[in-house]
Amino acid sequence: MQSGADEPSGSMSNGRKNNRPPGLRGKEIGLYYRNLSRQRKKERGEEPPRIRMGTDLSLPPEILNRVKSCLERFKIAPAEQEFDVEINNYFRYLLNVKFEEFIDEKKKMHQDMDFSDSRLDKKLLTEYEKRMQFNHRDERQKARLKLPTMAYSQHIIEAVKQNQVILIVGSTGCGKTTQVPQILLDYEISQRTGSSCRIICTQPRRISAITVSERVAYERGENLGQSVGYQIRLESCKARDRGSINFCTTGVLLQQMQSDPLLHGVSVLILDEIHERSMETDMLMALLKVILPHRPELKVILMSATVKEQDFCDYFNKCPMFRIGGVMFPVEVLYLEDILSLTGYQFKSKSNRRRKPEAILEHKNMVEPYIRTIRGKYDSRVLDALRLPESEGCECIEFIVDLIYYICERKPEGAILVFMPSFERISQLFNLLEKPKSPKGEHWRDQLILHPLHSLMPSVEQQAIFRRVPQGKRKVIISTIIAETSVTIDDVVYVINTGRTKTSSYDIESNIQMLEEDWVTLANTQQRKGRAGRVSPGICYNLFSRAREHRMAEIPTPEILRCKLESIILSLKLLHIDDPHQFLQTVINAPPKEAINNGIQLLKRIECLDCSGTLTPLGMHLAKLPIDPQMGKMILMSALFGCLDPITSAAAALSYKTPFYSPLGQEKRADEVKRQFARNMRSDHLMIHNTVVCFRETRQACREREYCYNNFLSITTLNQLERMKNQFSESLHKYKFLKYANCQHPDSNKNSEKITLLRAIIGAGLYPNMAHLRKARQLKNRVRAIHQMTTDDGRRVNFHPSSVNSGEFSFESGYFVYFQRQKSNDLYLLDSTMVFPMALLIFGDDVAMGVYENIPYLSVAKTYYFKCNEETANLVIELRGMLKRLLLKQALHPAPLNDCGDDNFLLEAIELILSLDEVDEGDCMSAEEEF
Structure with missing residues (x-):
């Protein structure tokens, strides 16, 4: 609360009134001082926290007896004593092996390995x-020889022979990515040591791993899979084992290091684009x-690239550094003021209601x-x-459209590359160009060949951007970074x-990962400018003023400083x-201690780490899966409970992206389609599975394209899911959790129709990401309801407008799990699934019995409290212990x-208890918060 002097000092009593927030009247003043008094007593330990009880979860006698009968028949094998001995003597030893011991063990395993043939x-x-x-x-070889990197061939070979680590700094177009691995491979082959040469080249993105490998194979006159290949998540075309170059994403290599941290069999490791400072690259360097x-x-x-390159050199003990210039034609750089002068574009009168006052003031202070x-x-x-303010950046999409038409009218042939911040912005520009609203747009529409480019697009669609267009x-090309x-x-x-x-940015204090639109850095602008001078003199149109450029940061913040760390911590374990x-103190830029603590705390809450921070058997398996640990736990539980198909649909969409898209102007219709697929399940995650099932049915009838078109679905995304x-x-089949590798096999889906169990x-899986809906109000003349909801850390949130739960009025439960919350103007849950209280008691953490004002209860994480008689409470605690052992x-x-x-x-006992949750629970309340 903000303080303010709303009364003259002469009327103050001991100075306290001066701290009262301004604008309070009558009863509000009394409530303020009452709450202030309670808060002080709580801080002094004089007043225990007040608890609001949720619904009564006491089991009916019939269900109680049936559950007891199931638990009596449940046995853990091997016997309890033998089981504990096995944990202590085998698994604890395996998990407590120190890094140095692990390395020595791997060295002994490979000490007699000889790859020469x-x-x-x-x-x-x-x-x-x-x-x-x-x-x-060969024209391909002639083109290679023109690249600056080829002039350094002998220097690179000698430097690699004499040093373990070297740094190559090269400008855009110098050919370092495609030529350095070929130079080294060809040298080894010419020296009759090709069989011992295996080069791995990491790339920060999937598309670059594929396109670079294709280019290198083309230059060598081969098909992919011979001396050149690639490996990315979900897709690969590997090269032969020896005498080869393999391009892969950094994440794939880190996954491989879990089984072979010393990379035996790899002779040369090339880390490309390290200046981007992705979290995986920083981890790999450490x-x-x-x-x-x-x-x-x-x-x-x-x-x-030439971005803080000395930092990398110093990090590896001042390793040798080569500088290679790029092939660059001159590029003319125009700024916003120049573009406005050339095009004569006039902005329509717009309101700044969407802009925050501080943003408007910041723009004024900069530009005046x-x-x-x-x-x-x-x-x-x-x-x-x-x-x-809307003149700069991409606030006015019509301005960008007008600039594209200006280039088409006034400038010689050549492709146009437009940098946009997000897929949503790309869609807006794409739709305006594809469905123009002006005579000028109609004239140019058929002469433009449009290509959106985004990291999550399927590989086949991404390849189209490289094709030459007809005369x-x-x-x-409308692209992100x-x-x-x-x-x-x-x-x-x-x-x-x-x-x-x-x-992305990470607020450590609130533990919120945010994805926000922001200004690029000077390093980014230099890279973008360089894209224009590859084949001829080019022009770079900067849609910001020189004043804005002066305020830009020099380089991007390393990803490890702006992301949550649980996946990295689990990999380290x-x-x-x-x-x-x-x-993590040894990486180039160490993350804050609090960020590491937050990651460790989450891993403990989802039982990947025990209370001492040691990796658990569950954590070991989740670390091996190519997925976020929370998603991994979800699919492991689905294998155990026989509901694999629907849960893997949810996990795939959360790990990749939703198959839905919203065409400009048809957002409401797209939302209606989503709600139809949701079938009142109150779950964005199960809604995705319903679309997958319908997609399969239409595919069998050869109607999948019609189905996707009518329902705003991407056929390529559904195939990817x-x-x-x-x-x-x-x-899961590889690690023996499943008998069959097919996610649709009946044996793995015996309970896939039980909606309560699925939720x-x-x-x-998504716990402890919890939100509690206290109230939903339907206002007159409003189609959608207004929600009063908080997450378990007390922050007010709402469903994202794209969620199927957004605007809904009637819910059988007030509790929701989510995977991601995003802060823009407000804090939103991007996805959500309604869950019932008993599911929280069975699968939540820190579940405890207690009594408050003579009412027995069960609590979850000291946040959610439910009335519960002692017999039911004891049974739930016993059941939780048995599930943990299982x-x-x-x-x-x-x-x-x-x-x-x-x-x-x-x-069966768990399913019996969960089945009771299909009744209306009324108002659900949690621990009361006081201000």
Whole structure:
């Protein structure tokens, strides 16, 4: 609360009234002082926290007896005593192995490994010599020789021979990514040591791993899968084992290091685009500093753009550094004031209601001093436009459209690359160009070939951006930051830089991960400018003023400083790095201690770590799965409870993206379709599964394209979700949790029609991400209801407008789980599923019995309180203990549950209790918060 002097000092009593918030009247003043008094008593320990009880969860006698009967028949095998001995003697030893012991063990396993093969060496040399005979006539080889990197071939080879780590700094277009691995592979083959050469080159993005591998294979006159290949999540075309170059995402390599941290078999490791400072790249560099002394024969090449390159050099003990210039034609740079002067564009009168007052003031303070310095250079119309906050960035999509038409009318042929901050902005621009509203737009529509480019687009669609367009057509690529460094499109001549990007940020205090639109850095603007000068002199149109550029940061904030850390911590634990605090201090920019603590705390709450911070058997399995740990727990529980297909649909969509899209102007219709698919299940996650099931049915009838078109669904995304679902089930099958690898197999889906159970399993995975809806009000003349809802940390939230729960009035329960909340103007739950209280008691944490004002209760995490008689409470506590033992047993001995086994009695008991939740629970209340 803000303080304010709303009364003269003479009327104050001991100075307290001066601290009262202004504007309070009558009863409000009394309530303020009452709450203030209670707060002080609570802080002094004089007044216990007041509790509001939720619904009564006491089990009816009939159900109580049936559950007791099931638990009596449930047995844990092996016997309890033998089970504890096994945990202490085997699994605890395995999980408590120190990193140094783990490394020594792996070294002994591979100490006699020899990859050299004289017959293969001879074969590779013959192929190489044959290729070299034709290279002088090959246009591809002539193009390679023009690249600056090729002039450094011998220097690079010598540096790699003499040093374990080198840094290559190269400008856009120098050819470092495509040529350095080829230079090293060809040298080894020519020296008859090709069989011992295996080069891995990491890329920060999926699309770059694919496109670079295709380019290198093309230059070598081969198909992918011979000497060149790639491996990304869900997709691969691997090269041969020896004498090869494999491009992969950094995350894939980190996953491989969990089983072989010393990377035996890899002779050269190239880390590309390290200047982007992705979390995976920073982690990989920190791990390399540890493992390189154990692998003296492993060579590491760091490759970076000219962005703080000295930091990387210093990090690896001042390793040698090469600088390679790029092939750059001159690029003319125009700023907002220049563009407004050239195009004569006039902004329509707009209200700034959507902008925060501080943003308007910030813009004014920035632009007014600058305008005074340029008053004689630009006319008053331009200066007035500069004063409008919507003139810069991508606030006015029509301005960008007009600039594209201006380029088409006035400039020679060449592709246009437009940098936009998000998929939503890309869609807005794409739709305006595809369905123009002006005569000028109608004229140019058929002459423009539009290509959206986003990191989550399927690989097949991404490849289309590289194709040349017919004479008389103009290619327009509308891209996020992905086209800045990861993708080189050879025919781009014009770049439109909105100067905006979507960046993640992490508020440590509130423990909220946010994705917000923000201004790029100076490093970003240089990279974007460089995209325009690859094939001819180009032009870069910056949609921001020189004044804005002066305020831009120099480089982006490293990702490790703006993201949650639980997945990284879990990976470190699997590598037997016991102290994440200590290890994370060794990365180039160490994350704050509080961020590490938040990650550890979440891993403890979902039982990946025990109370001492040691990896649990469950945590070990979740670390191996290629998925967020909360999603991993969800699909493991679905395998146990026989509801694999619907839960993997939810996990796939949360890990990838929703299959729905909202065309401009049809957002309401798209929302209606979602609600139809939700079928009143009150779950965004189960709604996704319903769309997947219908997609399968229409695919069998060969009507899938019609189905997707009519329901605002992406057929490529749905196919990708199906591939991910199968990958999840294959992983569970690999680790012996499933009998069959098919996610749709009947044996794995015996309970897939039980909606209450499905919601509970989603809750088990997404917990502790909880929200409590206290009140939903339906106002007159309003289609949607207004919700009063908080998360368990006391923050007010609402359902995101795209959620199927947004605006709904009637809910059978007031509790919701979610995967992600996002802060924009308000704090939103991007996804949500309604769960019932008993699911919280079974799958939540810190469940305890207590009595308040003579009323017995069960509480969850000291946040949610439910009336419950003592007999039911004891039964729930006992059941939770048995479930914990069953999960531990499954982690120790992964196996599908036997249909006739005793374990099924425990699952039957849980299902019996959950089945009671399909009744209206009335008002649900939680621990009262006082202010």
